[in-house]
Amino acid sequence: MKKQMKVTLIVIVAAIIVAAAIYIVRYIKSGNDLLTPVGTRAEFVGDTDKYPSMLRTKGVQIVNAEGEQVVLKGVMVPESHRLYDEKNFDEGFYKKVFDMGGNVIRVPVDPAEYKNDDYYMWRYLDRIVTWAGESGKYVIIDWDYTGNPIDGSGDEMPDISENPLDYSAEFWKNTAEYFKNTPNVIFEIYNEPVGMSDSEWKRCADSLIGVIRDAGAKQLIIVGSPDYCYDLGWLDELGETNNNTAFAVHVYPDKVFWQKFISGYVTSYPIIVTEWGYTDDDVKVKNEKLKGTRNVFGIKFSSYLKKHNVGWVASSYDYKTEPSMFKKNYKNKTKWGEFVAELLSEDE
The missing domain is CATH 1.20.5 (Single alpha-helices involved in coiled-coils or other helix-helix interfaces)
Known part of the structure; x- marks a missing residue:
């Protein structure tokens, strides 16, 4: 025995x-960089004096603390937990992103991934904001819901039980409280509202903006638009705008009349294109709506944005999410990726 x-x-x-x-x-x-808690804090701690200054709206412009106009330009990166699974979530990956040029990155936060990880804030967002700040870049934190925030309807909604509007309020309360004194952070409250009226979306947006402001955060807030963040018509009934808010639009090649739809707004409101892009003939495309070319869509749209000093974020610094800037494993740029690199290098 x-x-x-x-x-x-x-x-x-x-x-x-x-x-x-x-x-x-x-x-x-x-x-x-193990997937373990890295220590929790009530508020972001970093050498923020060296970060880019907090942005605010001034008429149709976005300006920094010195009152100088800042035209945001950059790329959207993959969701953080997915990057970790690929063994790509580290400072080196983001340094390559920053080296492309531009002054901002857009970071999507998947509500399901956030719910499944109590340490998401500290494990991912804290680090990204630090790396970006130290590199002189802004970070748009994109709460990546696509669908109706009131009833949860929509084919792209995550499979979680929480009501989207209530859960969004919880997320923004926590996030705004944590980053309220971090100058390089920008809050994009809801990726793409779908299946609701203009007045319904306005009530949702106002409530989420209120949550952020009540948490003490004064940073720039980006508010999307109905119809997958394309229909800016809801701004006609907006009335007095909330303090320090800009408005997002997403434009892809299937929106052939994009100039007609946005022209009346870029001269009246601070507008940011937080998603745009196309898939050229060098790669296979699953979503036919993204098929486009440099000459027919890319040059025309980017020239329009430049003429009106409208900021933009290209989608996506990725090889999986369409329109992809890479063919495989973040190597070998697609034609779209090469075009983005050219645009971002113009101001370098």
Whole structure:
């Protein structure tokens, strides 16, 4: 019996040693960045005096603390947990993003991933904001819901039980309280509202803006538009705008009359294109609505934005999410990716 107990004990100890070895190997291979809590704080801590200054609206312009106009230009990166699964969530990955040029990145936060990870704020957003701030970049935190925030309808809504509007309010309360003194952070309250009236969306937007302001955050807020963030017509009934808010529009090649739909607004409101892009003939496309070319869509649209000093974020610095800027594993740019790189290098 004693011999059997001894053998059992040896087996248990051996198993513990093997598990510890695997843990250490994972730790080393992941660049000392294990998927474990990194320590929680009530508020972001960083050398923010060296970060870009907080932005605000001034008429149709967005300006910095010195009153100088800032035209935001950059790319949307993949969702953070997915990057971790790919072993790409580290400072080196974001340095490559920053090296492309521009002054902002858009960071989508998947509500389902956020719900499944109590440490999402500290594990991902804290680090991204730090890396961006140290590189002189702004970060748009995009709450990546697509659908109706009131009743939860929509084919692209995450499979979670929480009411989207209530859960959005919870997210923004926590996020705004945490980053309220972080100057390079911008809040995009809801990715793409769908299936609701203008007045319904206005009530939702006002409530989420109120949550952020009640948390003490004074940073720029970006508010999307109904119809997958394309229909700016709701601004006609907006009335007095909320303090320090800009308005988002998403434009892809299937919106052939985009100039007609946005021209009346870029001269009246601070507008930011937080998604745009196309898929050229060098890669296969799943979504036919994204098919486009440099000459027919890319040059025409980017020239229009430049003429009106409208900021933009290109979608996507990715090889999976269409329109992709890379063909495989963040290597070998697509024609679209090459075009974005050219645009971002213009101001360098």
